[in-house]
Amino acid sequence: MSFEVNTIREHFPALSLKDEGKQRIYLDNPGGTQVPRHVLRRMENYLINTNANHAGMFRTSVESDKVLEEAHQGMADLLNAKTADEIVFGANMTTLTFAVSRSIGRLLNRGDSILLTQMDHDGNIGPWLHLAEDLGLDVKWLKFNTETYEYDLNEAASLLSENDIKLAAINYASNCTGTINDVKSITEMAHRSEAMVFVDAVQYVPHGPTDVQDLGCDLLVCSPYKFFGPHQGVLWGKSELLGKLEAYKVRPADNVSPGKFETGTQSHEGQAGTLGVIEYLEWVGDTMGTDFQGNFPECSGRRKKLHAAMSAIQQYEQFLSSRLIEGLQKLDGVEIRGISMQDDLSRRVPTVSFTVKNKNPQTIAQKLADENIFVWHGHNYALEAIQLMKLEDSGGVVRIGPVHYNTVEEIDLTLDVLKTCL
Numbered sequence: 123m124s125f126e127v128n129t130i131r132e133h134f135p136a137l138s139l140k141d142e143g144k145q146r147i148y149l150d151n152p153g154g155t156q157v158p159r160h161v162l163r164r165m166e167n168y169l170i171n172t173n174a175n176h177a178g179m180f181r182t183s184v185e186s187d188k189v190l191e192e193a194h195q196g197m198a199d200l201l202n203a204k205t206a207d208e209i210v211f212g213a214n215m216t217t218l219t220f221a222v223s224r225s226i227g228r229l230l231n232r233g234d235s236i237l238l239t240q241m242d243h244d245g246n247i248g249p250w251l252h253l254a255e256d257l258g259l260d261v262k263w264l265k266f267n268t269e270t271y272e273y274d275l276n277e278a279a280s281l282l283s284e285n286d287i288k289l290a291a292i293n294y295a296s297n298c299t300g301t302i303n304d305v306k307s308i309t310e311m312a313h314r315s316e317a318m319v320f321v322d323a324v325q326y327v328p329h330g331p332t333d334v335q336d337l338g339c340d341l342l343v344c345s346p347y348k349f350f351g352p353h354q355g356v357l358w359g360k361s362e363l364l365g366k367l368e369a370y371k372v373r374p375a376d377n378v379s380p381g382k383f384e385t386g387t388q389s390h391e392g393q394a395g396t397l398g399v400i401e402y403l404e405w406v407g408d409t410m411g412t413d414f415q416g417n418f419p420e421c422s423g424r425r426k427k428l429h430a431a432m433s434a435i436q437q438y439e440q441f442l443s444s445r446l447i448e449g450l451q452k453l454d455g456v457e458i459r460g461i462s463m464q465d466d467l468s469r470r471v472p473t474v475s476f477t478v479k480n481k482n483p484q485t486i487a488q489k490l491a492d493e494n495i496f497v498w499h500g501h502n503y504a505l506e507a508i509q510l511m512k513l514e515d516s517g518g519v520v521r522i523g524p525v526h527y528n529t530v531e532e533i534d535l536t537l538d539v540l541k542t543c544l
């Protein structure tokens with residue numbers, strides 16, 4: 123079965139909402155996505171039937187803990203983690219990164235180096251800069267080419283081999299340029315120098331199959347609210363490393379992962395909702411991903427279906443990217459700030475940032491908002507990338523971010539409105 127976007131849309135109540143007769147067009151997805159009914163049902167059911175704190179002897183607590191275990195297992199399946207104990211839930215990616223960076227700091231010494239990138243969202247920069255300041259670490263920067271919007275892997279290799287780098291914090295897909303990076307190769311290079319690799323996958327997980335075994339990295343973070351779930355963050359780490367890291371925790375909390383990293387009482391309804399996303403994606407895999415299931419011979423059961431779902435989504439989104447980029451290229455004065463050759467679209471997610479000559483990005487975002495079309499503008503926390511592209515003083519970029527529930531009609535309508543802004 124091919125990708126049935128109208129069937130997909132029926133699962134998302136927010137997508138049919140109108141304001142003053144105007145349909146909402148959600149192209150703000152890199153900032154956060156809408157949720158399917160599977161998520162709403164799970165959250166409602168949790169709060170009505172099993173709402174309780176952790177580790178009690180009584181019915182609601184026992185059932186609540188079962189939901190939390192299932193949510194950890196669900197995320198392990200989505201990311202192809204070895205065990206559910208490798209999955210740590212938290213408030214969001216940024217909070218988890220701040221917390222784990224402190225634990226990693228205990229393994230580092232004054233004078234050690236860390237590698238950061240100029241393509242990352244500040245969630246994968248700020249925590250490490252604070253750590254560097256506190257511990258006296260040396261920060262090395264990997265820039266990207268502002269014409270190809272990709273890293274130079276030779277530069278990455280030489281940075282990683284010539285410096286005493288202990289940690290590389292890199293991004294999988296950029297929330298600004300949309301580039302998908304070769305995380306696997308960079309990880310191999312880093313490991314040759316015995317550096318640990320921390321991957322920000324917040325903008326990749328919504329758009330493609332994520333396999334931490336294949337990537338080979340040590341830690342990876344993502345945010346369920348960017349892939350159709352509630353406001354939550356998830357950290358995955360290799361068991362051995364999570365075991366070794368000392369957590370900043372209260373004394374009665376567990377001494378093992380994930381409990382030692384999940385400080386205080388978690389958002390149980392958030393974890394229930396995340397389990398709802400896994401169930402939704404399993405449904406996508408079952409109904410629209412059958413053609414892709416054979417691509418994952420090493421996976422079975424739900425893992426296979428989840429990977430197949432994400433492959434079906436990826437293929438459909440490339441069609442949307444292609445339409446969007448082709449349309450933008452026809453508009454006078456528009457410059458796409460990311461990979462835009464039709465043959466290269468598999469190396470990007472559909473998040474497309476662009477500038478318009480002599481127009482402020484905020485003005486364009488406002489004009490689209492007036493038509494009930496939701497897009498982002500500015501730096502979108504990718505401060506380094508915006509500075510490297512010298513766009514800070516001109517207000518950054520306009521960012522259009524479709525996901526698998528958007529339609530080609532929505533893209534065309536957005537392009538029509540954009541024409542009137544030039």
Ligand SMILES: Cc1ncc(COP(=O)(O)O)c(C=O)c1O
Pocket residue numbers: 152153213214215216217243245246293295296297322324325344345354355
């Ligand atoms: C690439 C990337 N990393 C990190 C973050 C921060 O995520 P969170 O809001 O979960 O802290 C975002 C949010 O937009 C992002 O796009």
